[in-house]
Amino acid sequence: MPDILHRILNRKAEEIDERKRKRSIDDMAAMIAGLPDTRGFVAAIDARLHDGKPAVIAEVKKASPSKGLIRADFDPAQIARSYEKGGATCLSVLTDADFFQGHEDYLRQARDACDLPILRKDFIVDEYQVYEARVIGADCILLIVAAFGDKSGDDVIYDEGALTELSLLAAELDMDVLVEVHNEEELEIALGLPAPLIGVNNRNLRTFETSLGTSLKLKDRVGPETAIVAESGIHTPEDVRKLREAGIHTFLVGEAFMRAADPGSELQKLFGVHAPTVSHKH
Numbered sequence: 006m007p008d009i010l011h012r013i014l015n016r017k018a019e020e021i022d023e024r025k026r027k028r029s030i031d032d033m034a035a036m037i038a039g040l041p042d043t044r045g046f047v048a049a050i051d052a053r054l055h056d057g058k059p060a061v062i063a064e065v066k067k068a069s070p071s072k073g074l075i076r077a078d079f080d081p082a083q084i085a086r087s088y089e090k091g092g093a094t095c096l097s098v099l100t101d102a103d104f105f106q107g108h109e110d111y112l113r114q115a116r117d118a119c120d121l122p123i124l125r126k127d128f129i130v131d132e133y134q135v136y137e138a139r140v141i142g143a144d145c146i147l148l149i150v151a152a153f154g155d156k157s158g159d160d161v162i163y164d165e166g167a168l169t170e171l172s173l174l175a176a177e178l179d180m181d182v183l184v185e186v187h188n189e190e191e192l193e194i195a196l197g198l199p200a201p202l203i204g205v206n207n208r209n210l211r212t213f214e215t216s217l218g219t220s221l222k223l224k225d226r227v228g229p230e231t232a233i234v235a236e237s238g239i240h241t242p243e244d245v246r247k248l249r250e251a252g253i254h255t256f257l258v259g260e261a262f263m264r265a266a267d268p269g270s271e272l273q274k275l276f277g278v279h280a281p282t283v284s285h286k287h
């Protein structure tokens with residue numbers, strides 16, 4: 006497992022223990038019973054793709070381990086409204102506090118400010134966090150395959166059982182799942198999970214370098230019938246054009262929007278009227 010992910014997961018285990026002491030899963034299950042339905046995350050993406058348009062998951066992210074502080078003037082409600090106006094399909098909100106300066110309240114604020122479906126962007130490895138995601142208002146959770154890998158000699162062994170269980174629990178709680186992969190091995194695991202939306206993270210977790218080539222290569226492996234989400238390192242209309250030419254029409258973008266004064270206008274610049282469009286066949 007790459008170092009930064011390792012560090013994050015060690016801290017995450019402590020955090021989960023602390024939280025479990027404050028509130029039980031049973032308490033959360035009772036709260037969930039009284040909640041309104043989720044907003045369909047995958048359904049919103051499918052609808053957009055069906056119209057031949059790119060589907061953009063716009064991220065609400067204040068800081069990251071690789072970039073430090075990204076946006077000082079950080080108001081999740083305002084950002085959510087700007088994204089919605091700019092044509093985002095869904096939002097992704099970082100809730101990890103220690104490495105991304107995120108917070109679960111940011112997800113709540115974003116949700117109250119718009120009608121878009123929201124992904125809880127965190128390092129989910131325990132059923133506790135899946136219940137918690139639903140309680141704070143998430144419509145989709147992220148499962149990072151690399152977080153379920155353990156090195157044994159030269160090989161990495163993945164806990165596919167845990168990935169499957171968490172996916173099924175999310176479905177039971179009426180949430181979708183975005184399964185994140187970085188390489189072919191992880192992709193194979195993701196393809197074996199129940200109804201996953203597969204995201205390819207272009208950021209190498211060891212070096213923090215991004216390469217759109219990762220998405221292009223793995224798109225080649227799955228073929229035209231499997232939709233994938235290109236994640237990270239997308240900064241220009243040219244980046245978007247390259248990915249769309251390869252048949253990728255769903256994108257997860259954070260930094261490029263977060264550094265712009267008006268994130269929604271930047272979304273338009275990358276994906277809207279100014280970006281070249283490619284027709285999408287079903």
Ligand SMILES: O=P(O)(O)OC[C@@H](O)[C@@H](O)c1c[nH]c2ccccc12
Nearest residue numbers: 206236237238239257258259260261
């Ligand atoms: O800011 P970028 O390069 O546009 O990337 C967004 C998103 O893909 C990135 O924040 C991300 C992808 N997978 C993650 C897992 C955890 C935390 C963050 C991420």
